Amino acid sequence: MVADVVIAGAGPNGLMLACELSLAGVRPLVLERLPEPRRENRANGLVGQVVRMLDRRGLYQPLAGRSEPPRPIPAFFFGAVPMELGVLDDNPFYLLPVPQTRIERVLAERAAELGVEVRRGHELTGLSQHAGAVTVEVTGPNGRYEISGRYVVGADGAHSTTRKLAGIGFPGAVHDEIVSRLAEVAVPDEFVDPATGGLNVPGYGSIPPMYHRTERGLFAYARPASGPDMVFTVEWGAEGFDVDTPLTLDEVHDSISRVMGVDLPLRAPEGRGPHRVDRLIGVNTRLADRYRDGRVLLVGDAAHVHFVIGGPGLNLGLQDAVNLGWKLAAVIRGWAPAGLLDSYEAERRPAGERVAMHSQAQLALLAPGAEVTALRELFAELLRDRQTVARIANMMAGADIRYEMGVRETHRLVGRWAPDLLLKTDGGPVRLAELTTTARPLLLDLTEDASLGTAADGWRDRVDTVTARTGEVSITGLLLRPDCYVAWATDSPRPDHQERESLRTALATWFGPC
Numbered sequence: 001m002v003a004d005v006v007i008a009g010a011g012p013n014g015l016m017l018a019c020e021l022s023l024a025g026v027r028p029l030v031l032e033r034l035p036e037p038r039r040e041n042r043a044n045g046l047v048g049q050v051v052r053m054l055d056r057r058g059l060y061q062p063l064a065g066r067s068e069p070p071r072p073i074p075a076f077f078f079g080a081v082p083m084e085l086g087v088l089d090d091n092p093f094y095l096l097p098v099p100q101t102r103i104e105r106v107l108a109e110r111a112a113e114l115g116v117e118v119r120r121g122h123e124l125t126g127l128s129q130h131a132g133a134v135t136v137e138v139t140g141p142n143g144r145y146e147i148s149g150r151y152v153v154g155a156d157g158a159h160s161t162t163r164k165l166a167g168i169g170f171p172g173a174v175h176d177e178i179v180s181r182l183a184e185v186a187v188p189d190e191f192v193d194p195a196t197g198g199l200n201v202p203g204y205g206s207i208p209p210m211y212h213r214t215e216r217g218l219f220a221y222a223r224p225a226s227g228p229d230m231v232f233t234v235e236w237g238a239e240g241f242d243v244d245t246p247l248t249l250d251e252v253h254d255s256i257s258r259v260m261g262v263d264l265p266l267r268a269p270e271g272r273g274p275h276r277v278d279r280l281i282g283v284n285t286r287l288a289d290r291y292r293d294g295r296v297l298l299v300g301d302a303a304h305v306h307f308v309i310g311g312p313g314l315n316l317g318l319q320d321a322v323n324l325g326w327k328l329a330a331v332i333r334g335w336a337p338a339g340l341l342d343s344y345e346a347e348r349r350p351a352g353e354r355v356a357m358h359s360q361a362q363l364a365l366l367a368p369g370a371e372v373t374a375l376r377e378l379f380a381e382l383l384r385d386r387q388t389v390a391r392i393a394n395m396m397a398g399a400d401i402r403y404e405m406g407v408r409e410t411h412r413l414v415g416r417w418a419p420d421l422l423l424k425t426d427g428g429p430v431r432l433a434e435l436t437t438t439a440r441p442l443l444l445d446l447t448e449d450a451s452l453g454t455a456a457d458g459w460r461d462r463v464d465t466v467t468a469r470t471g472e473v474s475i476t477g478l479l480l481r482p483d484c485y486v487a488w489a490t491d492s493p494r495p496d497h498q499e500r501e502s503l504r505t506a507l508a509t510w511f512g513p514c
Contacts, residue, residue, distance in 0.1 A: 014155030020321060020324075024440075029117050029147065039101065043103075044099055047312065048094065048315035063103065063106050064098065072093050076393070078383070079309070082383070127166070151328060153296075155299050160302035170286045180233065181232070181252050207221065216261070217366075218232075218366050315398055326441075337508065337510065347401075416485065430468075443503075452477050475490075487507075
């Protein structure tokens with residue numbers, strides 16, 4: 001069998017990449033070693049820019065279970081220090097509290113709609129690169145076999161077989177002294193504060209929802225809209241347990257007692273399991289030394305791992321998939337300009353470095369000790385400054401990214417995420433997100449004379465043009481890449497010859513010659 005792209009891993013990142021490739025007219029094959037989807041949750045929500053990205057693929061509504069577009073949240077945390085986001089004029093922070101099992105199910109359903117083949121119980125066990133293709137060795141229920149693919153993408157997690165077989169290094173830092181525990185439990189209702197969603201614990205007082213740091217460690221609590229309560233602890237230098245013994249509720253209870261200094265009764269949750277209980281010894285921060293080796297590429301945890309606080313993992317990984325998908329498809333379909341696939345690593349590895357940086361900074365703010373407590377007090381003061389809040393919120397959300405577009409960047413929006421717009425078309429009002437579900441390049445012609453479209457005539461086979469009006473902003477023209485970053489923009493009501501030539505340059509730079 002020959003596949004355009006072989007994807008190792010049917011988690012959210014692998015499935016998202018498969019959908020992106022399929023939308024672009026490329027045939028992916030997804031290999032997943034697990035015979036069926038996980039029933040336990042590995043994550044409990046989506047945070048940051050990825051929520052808006054899913055909206056722009058028509059996936060937010062089925063995930064959220066409602067028809068309204070996403071809205072930013074009023075508050076969050078940095079290193080368990082509260083951060084008020086309502087002070088921002090342009091709040092970039094979005095949250096979608098949905099279990100990973102649902103994320104995978106919705107993405108799997110979308111992939112099936114697009115005709116993606118997913119082979120469960122089939123594991124990538126070997127690969128060899130040669131001219132024009134990669135030969136992949138697969139172990140399945142009926143033995144071993146080979147597949148030839150033009151490219152292979154490792155979306156197979158932190159212990160990625162793909163990364164190891166490609167010989168890609170995974171350097172980083174390890175904190176062996178840190179022990180974290182996570183469990184799905186049932187907390188007695190009388191301890192839950194219905195007003196805040198946090199806890200009221202006798203002998204301690206009010207504990208806010210999500211993260212709470214003490215001098216002895218970190219405690220987090222959440223009661224999801226569906227599913228059991230979640231508790232999470234992080235301790236430094238904790239001892240007194242057998243690392244080879246499975247985590248129990250008693251061990252979780254004892255960890256909470258050490259961190260909080262009070263007793264919090266726990267019991268096993270009701271309902272169908274398995275219910276998640278995880279113990280992790282050590283915290284890894286690692287970044288692949290390259291995201292590509294010839295015809296092998298990496299996305300998600302296969303390329304980067306970091307501390308979980310703030311939930312940056314899926315925000316980072318799913319955006320890797322969206323960035324890579326259209327570029328890989330362009331190469332396979334034959335219209336990619338030179339260097340397009342190389343821009344995947346050039347753009348996404350710095351994003352991974354930035355997440356590694358701020359997740360390590362947050363870990364430092366959680367450590368025990370009076371000095372850290374003093375540092376947190378100072379940091380809390382800094383977070384009363386609106387500019388500081390904006391800077392950190394944009395960083396955590398991934399909204400501060402500005403890609404180098406390789407052309408003369410004369411407009412403030414070039415290289416940045418396209419703003420949400422409400423557009424007036426001949427067919428009625430439409431949100432920009434409704435025009436990007438096809439994952440095709442998009443030229444928005446908002447000029448007075450609707451003249452921009454003619455400048456893109458030579459690219460009509462790969463770039464969609466929409467003529468509209470908007471009274472929200474001064475923008476009169478936007479060229480969007482499929483990942484919704486702006487490749488060209490203008491504010492001129494009637495763009496002159498020079499601006500139209502700059503548009504053609506941007507079209508050629510990102511979408512090949514006409």
